[in-house]
Amino acid sequence: MPHYITLATCSLNQWALDFEGNRDRIVESIIEAKKKHAALRVGPELEVPGYGCLDHFLENDTYLHSWEMYATIISNEATKGILLDIGMPIIHKNRRYNCRILSYDGKILLIRPKIFLANDGNYREMRFFTPWLKTQYVEEYVLPRLIQKITGQVTVDFGDAVISTLDTCIGAETCEELFTPQAPHVSMSLDGIEIITNSSGSHHELRKLDLRMAMITEATRKCGGIYLYSNQKGCDGDRLYYDGCALIVVNGKVLAQGAQFSLDDVEVITATVDLEDVRAYRALISHGLQSRSSPVYKRIHVPVELSPDHLNFNLNIKPSVPREIHYYKPEEEIAYGPACWLWDYVRRCKGSGYFIPLSGGIDSCATSVIVHSMCRLVVQACNDNNAQVIKDVQMVANMPEGWIPKTPQEVANKIFHTCYMGTKNSSIETRTRAKDLAEKIGSYHVDLNMDTLVSAMVSLFEVTTGKKPIFKIFGGSNIENLALQNIQARLRMVLAYLFAQLLPWTRGRTNTGGLLVLGSANVDEQLRGYLTKYDCSSADVNPIGGISKTDLIRFIIWSEDAFDLPVLREFVDATPTAELEPITDTHVQSDEADMGFTYEELSVLGRLRKVDKCGPYSMFVKLLHIWNDKKTPEQTADKVKKFFWFYSINRHKQTVSTPSYHAEQYSPDDNRFDLRPFLIDPRFNWARTKIDDVVSKLQSNETIDTMTVD
Incomplete structure (x- = not known):
């Protein structure tokens, strides 16, 4: 006989410390789950205070307010009659834990602390929380008095246990635990737990979703079972965008998948499954044998049925059928991830919109097209009658x-401002491209020349010192040439903030704040240090600061057709140039020539440095093989030496880098994702000596001795 059960998991757009807003979205998700006849509702990690509270998790207020919000949730009649799995931080015996609270009908059944904490890359959970290292171990937890008054309970179980109902067994897993070698879901499955929940705060990175989905489906492919994955969605107030994509999997097959990029604050997905399918799948001799030596979990019994008999004979109930996982192309991820992040940022900071210095180059073009994508998503949500988006x-x-906008251009005209800041070193082509793009996407565009400002600065220096710097092509030195470029770039930053503050005022918006300034330095240029400190790359936020130039070019090519913007072809075909040096018959400034690297080379070098954790010598050895058909050993050695030289001498720039959307694992974001010192000896003398020795021996066909470090 079948045992049908409907289960719900969700993605919520929570915001750090937005206690009341977070609570309301949780309650809305519970009500939505009940409307869909779900017996169990699972929410994201730390959903009550928001996942990204960071050092606010060290403040006792965060724990107090979390309990206060939880009290209003379980005392709400609308949240009863369904098994709830809700995430929040809890202090137990003066230790802070990242926990799941499982409850039913206003009674807390179990508090399950996270066992394995995320503590690398973007995550520092060990800074805030203590891991619950005692697996299959349970203690008593004394509930806060305000909760005792609501539930009538004084103590509840706190630890690694599971919930047993009259018809099934449920266990909780939290985010990072899924990715560990000894994941809890394996032991749970062997001990007969049929439904496993996973509540996450997992961020978006380009090309990352397939890894996450593979891990989730694999969790039940070997062991069998039902896996409910819940994730946060949106900008939680920092550099990360949490990309939702809630999932329901049974025996390795996907039954339901939520949206990865959406402006909906609350999304609930459900699936109806047959518990008998799990039991049949697990009827394996090897599964039975291994279960005899696996750990045993304490079962907390709840006298309720999640799949009552009357459902099994209701012919209107149909089990959900498997479906394919939906993946976006990297170009689409760039279009939608940063766009959703920008929307959350501007609406939550109560901003008046965005401003960008639109240079006519591909980086500021890509940033502007991402804003255009944001405007398209807003219009789409308005067409779908999304009340929150309309209000925002x-x-x-x-x-x-x-007022409800009908086109992306109508939105852009109100909230997106672009400005071409030209000098005598600018070309007609870049000025025209900037104007044409602004017209197509509907931004409020300003076109100006800033030569008088540059001349005034240079004249001031000349009057003060008696020396007048000149560009290199006219006979000046490298230091003069660099200074004359930098003053143009830095003046653009000053102008950007002036116009961002006052442009809304010129348009009659006297009762609103200024615009947020967008930066547009890509990850490769930041890694190489090919930007001026405090120039127009210095801004409020940067949606492309974690995206490579090669990916940005692919994104623009895709957007040309997807967004019907034929003007974008001109940006792709143009040679990348900063236009900070005079243009002559024999000289046009080129970014790649200035850097000494192609953007493709920088992407390879950046990934080897960060993702593969290579120093100069190990990077050189790897590249000898990777670039064997492209470069000689001498050329490879030269690239590696130059890369680490420029990376090191420019590392200080990352300390003031504009907060960027995190999209790449080789992001050089200082003090957040890339914890390397900003004062490094750029010579790397010993590594250089070893590299030169290898090159010399390769030239003379000698045997090379190698040494590995265990």
């Missing part, structure tokens, strides 16, 4: 109730 766009655009 009216607030950001300073428009009255009843």
Whole structure:
């Protein structure tokens, strides 16, 4: 006989420390799950205070307010009659834990602390929380008095246990635990737990979703069972975008998948499954044998049925059928991930919109097209009658109730401002491209020349010192040439903030704040240090600071057709140039020539440095093989030496780098993702000596001695 059960998991757009807003979204998700007849609702990791509270998790207020919000949730009649799995931080015996609270009908059944904490890359959970290292171990937890008054309970079980109902058994796993070699779901499956929940705060990276999905499906492919994955969605107030994509998997097959990029604050997905399918799948001799030596979990019994008999004979109930996982292309991920992040940022900071210095180059072009994508998502949400988006766009655009934009250009005209800041070193081509793009996407565009400002600065220096710097092509030195470029770049930053503050005022918006300034330095240029400190790359936020130039070019090519923007072809075909040096018959400045690297080379070098954890010598050895058909050993050695030289001398720039959308594992984001010192000896003398020795021996066909470090 079948045992049908409907289960719900969700993605919520939570915001760090937005206690009341987070609570309301949790309650909304519970109500939505009940409307879909779900017997169990699972929410994201730390959903009550928001996952990204960071050092606020060290403050006792965060724990107090989390309990206060939880009290209003379980005392709400609308949240009863369904098994709830809710995430929040809890202090137990003066230790802080990242926990799941499982409850039913206003009674807390179990508090399950996270066992394995995420503590690398973007995550520092060990800074805030203690891991619950005692697996299959349970203690008593004394509930706060405000909870005792609501539930009538004084103590509850706290630890690594599971919930047993009259018809099934449920266990909780939290985010990082899925990715560990000895993942809890293996032991749970062997001990007969049929439903496993996973509540996550997992961020978006380009090309990362397939890894996550493979791990989730694999969790039940070998062991059998039902796996409910819940994830946060949106910008939690920092550099990360949590990309939702809630999932329901049974025996390795996907039954339901949530959206990866969406402006919906609350998304609930459900699936109806047959518990008998799990039991049949697990009818393996090897599974039975290994279960005899596996750990045993304490079962907390709840006298309720999640799959009552009357459901099994209801012919209107149909089990969910398997489906394929939906993946976006990297170009689409760039279009939608940063766009959703920008929307959350501007609406939550109560901004009036965005401003960008639009240079006519591909980086500021890509940033502007991402804003265009944001405007498209807003219009789409308005067409779908998303009340929250409609309210937010009216607030950001300073428009009255009843105004609903019909086109992305209508949104952009209200909230997106672009400005071409030309000098005598600028070309007609870049000025025209900037104007044409602004017209197509509908931004409020300003075109200006800033030569008088540059001349005034140079004249001031000349009057003060008696020396007048000149460009290198006219006979000046390298230091003069660099200074004359930098002053143009830095003046653009000053102008950007002036115009960002006052442009809304010139358009009659006297009762609103200024615009947020967008930066547009890509990850490769930041890694190489090919930007001026405090120039127009210095901004409020940077949506492309974690995206490589090669990916940005692919994104622009894709956007040309996807967004019907034929003007983008001109940006792709143009040679990347900063236009900070005079253009002559024999000289046009080129970014790749200035850097000494192609953007493709920088992407390879950046990944080897960060992802593969290579120093100069190990990077050189790897590249000898990777670039064997492209470069000689001498050329490879030269590239590696130059890369580490420029990376080291420019490392200080990352200390003031604009907060960027994190999209690549080789992001050089200082003090957040890339914890390397900013004062490094750029010579790397010993590594250089070893590299030169290898090159010399290769030239003379000698045997090379190698040494590995265990």
